Amino acid sequence: MRKAVVIYDSKFGNTEKIAKALSEGMKREGLDVDCVRVDKVDFDKLAEYEILAIGAPTQWLGISGPMKEFLKKLENVNLQNKKAFAFDTRLRARGSAAKGIENRLKKLQMIIIKPYASAIVKGMEGPLEEDAEKNFTQIGSEIAKI
Helix, strand or coil, rough: EEEEEEEEECCCCHHHHHHHHHHHHHHHHHCCCEEHHHHHCHHHHHHCEEEEEEEEEEEEEECCCHHHHHHHHHHCCCCEEEEEEEEEEEEECCCCHHHHHHHHHHCCCCEEECCEEEEEEEECCCCCCCHHHHHHHHHHHHHCCC
């Protein structure tokens, strides 16, 4: 069975909701999916996954601190030619963690299977814009078919 992992950082729970929606979409298409908070990742298991979806909240116009630390550790893992997708939560007109995450995944020689995507939050602590979770369930479904 094809395996995927959704790895996320979340401060107020919005990115976690998006990560779970993404996971749900992948599961609907028959993938075996783990959804793991960034501080709970087992680096020894990463080689088992065909697809890695990685997301974080946008903080200070870029990648959150815990996600930056995680991505630094990923440099010691051979993920060359693994499929990857980056996502984030952000305010409407303010930077993108996903763009930075995607750039780092490219440097790890991962294959970007879909351009990064953002879920918009209405305020610093949320809530998410209407349909954000539904949209990410759809994205998960699309990713699973690639």
